[in-house]
Amino acid sequence: MNSSILLKFQFILLASLFTLSACSKPAPVFHETVFTMGTLVEVTIVGADAKIAEEAYSAILDDFNYMHNTWHPWKPNALKRINSLLQTGAPFPIAPSIMPLIKKSQILSEQSQGLFNPAIGQLIKLWGFHQDNLDEIIEPPEGEDIQAFLKNLPKMSDVKFKGISMFGTNENIQLDFGAFAKGAAVDATIEHLKEFGIKNAIINAGGDLRAIGNKNGQPWRIGIRNPRADGIFAAIEISGDESVFTSGDYERYFESDGKRYHHIIDPRTGYPANKSRSVTVIHSNAATADAASTALFIAGPEKWHAIAKVMGIKYVMLIASNGDVHMNPAMAKRIKFTIKQPTIKLSNPL
Ligand code: AMP
Ligand code: MG
Numbered sequence: 001m002n003s004s005i006l007l008k009f010q011f012i013l014l015a016s017l018f019t020l021s022a023c024s025k026p027a028p029v030f031h032e033t034v035f036t037m038g039t040l041v042e043v044t045i046v047g048a049d050a051k052i053a054e055e056a057y058s059a060i061l062d063d064f065n066y067m068h069n070t071w072h073p074w075k076p077n078a079l080k081r082i083n084s085l086l087q088t089g090a091p092f093p094i095a096p097s098i099m100p101l102i103k104k105s106q107i108l109s110e111q112s113q114g115l116f117n118p119a120i121g122q123l124i125k126l127w128g129f130h131q132d133n134l135d136e137i138i139e140p141p142e143g144e145d146i147q148a149f150l151k152n153l154p155k156m157s158d159v160k161f162k163g164i165s166m167f168g169t170n171e172n173i174q175l176d177f178g179a180f181a182k183g184a185a186v187d188a189t190i191e192h193l194k195e196f197g198i199k200n201a202i203i204n205a206g207g208d209l210r211a212i213g214n215k216n217g218q219p220w221r222i223g224i225r226n227p228r229a230d231g232i233f234a235a236i237e238i239s240g241d242e243s244v245f246t247s248g249d250y251e252r253y254f255e256s257d258g259k260r261y262h263h264i265i266d267p268r269t270g271y272p273a274n275k276s277r278s279v280t281v282i283h284s285n286a287a288t289a290d291a292a293s294t295a296l297f298i299a300g301p302e303k304w305h306a307i308a309k310v311m312g313i314k315y316v317m318l319i320a321s322n323g324d325v326h327m328n329p330a331m332a333k334r335i336k337f338t339i340k341q342p343t344i345k346l347s348n349p350l
Contacts, residue, residue: 027200027216032057036064037182039206045193046200046215056196060189060203067185070097073121073176074130083121083175086159086168094166098175102159102166104287105180109156111310112295117267119154121174127272129178129252129263137254140261146270153267178263183245183290186210190286210243210286225250226339227277227319234317235336238282245289247297248278266298275300275321281308282315282331289313301326305347314350 030045030053041064045053070078078097085092105118124130126145128137154173159166177184186203190210193201200213202220211220219237226233227248238244249272253262266273279297283289292313296304301320305328308316315331326345327335 028053030054030057034061034064036061037068037185037205039182041206042202042204044202044204044215045198046213048196048198048200052196052198056193056198059196060192063189063192064185067181067188071101071177071181071185073178074125079175079177083173086166086173086175087171089168089171091162091165091167094161094164099166101177101180101184102156102175104184105177105291106156106159108180108288108291108295108311111312112291112299112307113310114155114267115298115307116179116291116295117155118175118177118180119156119158119170119173120265120267121176122154122172123149123265123267123270124176124178124263125174127261127263127265128254130176134252134254137256139256150270179247179294180287180291182206182208183243183285183287186243186286208243208245208286208290210241211238212241214239223338224280224317224335225278228323232338233319235338236282236334241284242282243284243286243289244280244282245286245293246278246280247293249276249297250278264294264297273298273300275302277319277321277323279304279319280317281313282334283313301345305350309350316350 027047028050030048033040033042043057078095082095082098109116126141126149149172152170152172154170158168158170158173160169182205186205189203190212202209202211207225219239222236222238222244223232224234224236224246227250236244247264249262249264251263253260262272264273276297279293281289281293281296283292292311295307296316296318299307301318304316304318315334316328317331317335318326320326324345325342326347328347328350332344332346
């Protein structure tokens with residue numbers, strides 16, 4: 001045996017011994033679930049010292065509670081104060097607690113051609129979604145109230161910055177980060193975990209998540225909810241640093257006269273978007289994934305491709321309102337159906 005082959009052989013032997021020892025001794029797993037940001041948040045940390053995992057968890061709980069309180073769309077808080085100041089049009093000092101959300105969502109809103117539009121809080125409120133209990137809603141709003149709002153549709157670009165001040169240029173503006181705050185919070189808390197030296201973790205906020213590293217050498221396996229039945233529709237494996245976000249018409253809705261009115265509003269019509277049942281996207285950044293899943297849901301099967309491209313989203317699965325499953329080829333390679341494989345409409349590569 002020549003020496004280079006011998007070296008290779010020794011390396012393979014060492015590598016497999018290492019893998020065997022890694023398999024035989026599973027890394028410690030920290031796992032906690034908490035109700036915050038209006039949903040159940042599941043935190044899993046793998047391979048970290050138990051004390052560090054505890055400390056990191058307690059730190060991100062504080063983060064979550066702070067963000068939940070500051071960004072909540074209808075409780076009295078910093079966002080509410082800013083909304084009333086923006087409506088006056090007069091300049092006021094920049095609010096550091098909301099500023100990063102505004103700046104990032106201005107870019108994403110522009111890229112989505114205004115389909116993701118967190119400036120339409122008044123419209124979301126008009127539909128009754130600014131309350132916890134949707135059972136109390138008995139009918140949709142009056143068409144003329146919707147039309148009156150659309151005549152002066154606020155946009156994210158109506159928030160202006162000048163020096164150390166900010167001001168609004170549309171009296172209808174009301175920021176509601178319901179489509180984006182969860183993603184921003186997941187990003188912030190994952191970054192905080194990294195500061196604790198944690199390399200393998202997943203933060204799953206009601207099915208929307210970001211994962212870093214892996215689970216004991218294996219990829220994280222994620223279930224995607226069936227939009228029309230209980231249980232999982234498909235599974236996907238992620239590793240490295242990836243976020244998976246889904247927007248669906250089953251998450252918040254009320255029924256009136258046998259019709260379902262859900263919470264994702266098309267800013268062009270003022271009514272719940274009617275082309276999709278759910279959209280799942282994968283992107284490294286959770287806030288971008290969150291905004292994109294909402295925007296592509298509204299875009300529907302004909303328009304999602306163009307908008308995903310501008311938003312820089314490489315993996316998309318859209319279940320249309322007629323049940324058709326649309327995907328780009330890169331997503332199709334990663335999705336494993338847990339139900340009978342549906343017919344997939346593949347788009348061009350993104
Ligand atoms: P998601 O589940 O991420 O798609 O977010 C849905 C939430 O975003 C809703 O409950 C509303 O608070 C808000 N929302 C609804 N329509 C829009 C829209 N067109 N742009 C931005 N936010 C929206
Ligand atoms: Mg979203």
